[in-house]
Amino acid sequence: MAQKLSLFALTGMVVGSMVGAGIFSLPRTFGVATGPFGAIIAWCIAGGGMYMLARVFQSLAERKPDLDAGVFAYAKEGFGDYPGFLSAFGYWIGSCIGNVSYWVLIKSTLGNFFPVFGDGNTVVAILFASVGIWLFHFMILRGIQQAAFVNTVVTVAKVIPIIAFIIILFFFFKLDLFRLNFWGGEGMPEATLLQQIQATMLATVFVFIGIEGASNYSRYAQARSDIGTATIMGFIGVSALMVLVTLLPYAALTRPEIAAMSQPSMAGVLAAVVGPWGAVFISIGVIVSVLGAYLAWSLVCAEVLYVAARTDDMPRLFGTENQNKVPAAALWLTNIVVQLFVISTYWSQDAFALMLNLTSSMSLIPYMFVAAFGFMLAQRAETYEVRPRERTRDLIIASIAAVYTFFMIVAGGIKFVLLSALLYAPGTILYFWARRERGKRVFNTSIDWLIFATAVIGCFAAIIGLSTGYLTI
Template sequence: MTGKKIGVGALTALVLSSMLGAGVFSLPQNMAAVSGSEALVIGWSITGIGILFLATAMLYLSRLRPDLDGGIFTYAEDGFGKTIGFLSAWGYWLCAVIANVSYLVVVFSALSFFTDSPGHVVFGDGNTWQSMLGASILLWIIHALITRGVQTAASINLLATLGKLVPLVLFIVVGIMHFDYRQFSFDFSGSQLHLPVWSQVKQTMLITLWVFIGVEGAVVVSGRAKNKNDIGKATLFAVISALIVYLLVTILSLGIIPRETLATMKNPSMGGLLVAMIGPYGYWIIVGGIILSVSGAYLSWTIMAAEIPFIAAKRGAFPKVIARQNQADAPIGSLWMTNISVQLCLIAIAFFHLDYSTLLIIASEMVLVPYLLVGLFLAKISYQMRSYRPLLIGIGATLYGIWLLYASGLEHLMMSLTLYAPGLLVFLYAGWQHRQHYQLRTVDKVIIFAIIFSGVAISLSKL
C-alpha cells in the first residue's frame, strides 16, 4: 500500500476531464439535430440549474458524511439499504463501462478523416474491426498505467486536462469572431424540426446530461483525497467551468452555420466547424484535441469505474475478488473486471456496428437512478438533522433527477431494467459469500424479483 493521496488540483482535473471528454467535440451536431436555438437555451438553463443542485448536494454530503467513501454507492446503501446501494453501484459501473467504450469509438471515428475515402473504409464510425483493434491496444495501455497506482494516473490526467483545453479555447475564441446573431436567431423556435419547443427541450436532456456525467468524480475517489474539504471545491469549480464551455460551444455553433447543415455534419462536428472558420488545419487541431481529451477522460473514467465496485466489494455488495488490490494500491480485481467488460463491448460493437449515439443513450440512462439517489439521500439526512439549507438543495437535486427520468421516457427507463437484471445475480452471489453479516430483507427480495421479472419480460417482448 503506497498511502499516496490525491490533491485538489488532481481532483479538479479528474472531474473536469471526465466531463470534458469526447462528447464536447460532437456536441454542436448532437444538439442541432434535436433542437433549435430557443430549446437549446432552455435545455441548458434547466441542466445548468439541475447540475449545480447535484454538485452542491455532493458538496454538502462530503461535509455532512465524510465517513462515506465512494459517494454514489455508499450514499445509496447508507440511505436506502444494501439492495438499492448495489443497484446504484451496478448502474453507475455500467454507465462508466459504456462511457469508456464510447470514448474509444469516437476517437477512431475522428481518425477516419485521415484514413477513409469513398469505397475505402478503415475506421468508419469507429465500429470496424480495425477500430476495435486500435481501441483494444489503447485500452490495455491505460490498464497497465492504472495498475501503477491511482495517484500516478491522476497526476498524468492533470496534464492531459490542461492539454485538451487548448483546442477548446481556440474554438471558442475563433467562434466568437465568426458568430452571427442573425444566423443564431434564424428559425429561433426550430419550426423546421416540426416539434413543439418543449419536445425539443426534452430531447436535449440526455445529451446535456451525458456531457456532465463525471460530475461525481471527486466524490467517487473521496477515500483517496488528501483533504475531504477539497472534494466539494473541486466538484463545483469543475462543473461551473464545464458549463461555461458547453454553453459557448453550442451557442456559438448555431451562429456560425445553419442549424440544418450543422445537424447533418459528421462527428466530431467541432472539427467541421473549425475547418469552415480557419481552413483544413482546423480538423487536425480538433483530432489532436480529441486524442488528448479521450486519453484524459478515459483515464478518469477507468479510475472511477474501478473504484465503485472496489468499494462495494469491501462492503459486501460485490464478490470478494473485486476487492483485491496490488502493491501500488490499485483496485486490481475491479480494474480487470472493468476492462474485460470494455473489451467484450468493443468486440460486440465491431459485430453489431453500434454507433456513438446509441452508446450515449444507454450510458446516460444507467446513471439516472444513481444521481436521483444522491438528492434523495441529502434530503433524507438533512430532514433528520433539521438542517434546512441542505434540505432545499437535496429537494432541488431530487426534482432534477425526477425530471431526467421523465424526459428520458418510459421506453428508455424500461430498457435499463434489462441491464440491471443480470447484475442482481452478482449481488446474490456476493450476499452468499458475505452471508455471515449479510441478510436480505423482504423489501430487498421484492425489489430483486420485480427488476428481474421486468427485465425478462422486456427482453422477451422484443424477440
C-alpha cells in the same frame, strides 16, 4: 504512506471526468434537436438540476465524512444493502459503457481521415480500440498516483482546443445567422418546444457525468473540504465551456448544416469556418481529450468496484490490490466488460448515440439515490446539530435535485429504462455471490424483493422488445 491528492488534482479529476466525448459532439446533438432558444432552456434545466446535485455532493461530503466510497455509499446508508448494490453496479456498468463511447468517438474521428476505420465499427477499428484498452489497463496497474498525474496533464492539454474553438467562433460571430436559427431555424422537421428540449436531455446528462469525480476519490483527498470545493469549481468551469460550444455554432452555420455533420461535430463546425485545418486541430483535441477521460473513468470504474467489495457489497475478489495499491481484480473485470461492449459495436446502428444514452440512463439511478439521501438527512435533521440554519436550504436543494434526476429518467424514455433493466437484473448475480460469501440473507426486506422483481420483469420485457424489433440498438 497513503497517496493523497491536492485540491488541484481533485478538480482535475472532476474536469477530466466531465470533459470527454460529449462536449465535442454537442453542436450536432443540439443542432438535430433544437435551435438556440431551446438550447438555452435545456441548459438552464440541465445546469440548474446538476448544480443542485453538485451542492448535494458538497453537503454530503462535509456532513457524512465517514462515507468515503463515493456515489453508492449514500444509497446503501439511506436505503439498504440491495439499493446500495444497485447504485454501485449501475454506476460501475454505466461508467464502463461510457468508456466504450470514448473508443467509438476516437474510431469515428480517425475514420474521417482513414477510411479503414469507417464510422468506428469496422473490424480494424475494433482491433485498434482493443489494443488501446489493454495499454491503458497495464499503465493503470502501475499506480493510481501516476495515473492521476497523467490525468491532470491531459486535462490541461485537452481544454486548449476547446477554448481555441470558442475564441475563433467569437471572431466569426454572425448576428443575423444567430437570429435566423434562434427559434428553430428553417429546413428542419417541426417539433414543439417541449419535444425539442426533451431530445437534448440525455445528452446533457451525459456531458455532466463526472461531476462526482472528486467524491469518488474522497479517500485520497488531502483535506475533506477539498472534495466539495473541487466539485463546484469543476462544475462551473465545464458548464461555461459546454454552453458556449453549443450556442456559438448557431452564429456560424445554419441549423440544417450543423445537424448534417458527422461526429465529432465540433471538428466539422471549425472546418466550415476556417478551413480543413480546423478539423485536424479539433480531431487531435478529441483524441487527447477522450483518452484523458478514458483514463479518468478507468480509475473510477475500478475504484467503485473495489470500494463496493471492501464494504461487503461486491465479491471479496474485487477488493484486492496489487503491490502498487491498485485494485487489480476490479480493473480486470472492468476492462473485460469494456472489451465486450466494444466488440458489440460491430452490430450497432449508431454506436455512439446508443452508448451515450445508455450511460446517462444507468448513471441517473445512482444520482437519484444521492439526491434522495440528501433530502432524507435534511428532513430528519440528521447531522444538523452543526450549522442547523442550513437545513431548510439543503432540504430545498436536495428536493430539486431529486425531482430533476427522476424527470431525466422519464424524459429518456421507456427504451433506456428497459435496456437498463437488461443489465441490472443479471448484474444481481454479483450481489448473490457477495451475500453468500458472507453468509447473509440475500434480501432483507419486501422492498428489496419488489425492486428485484421489477428489474427481472424489465429485463424480460427488454429481451422480448429486442427480439421483436420493438427495441433497436
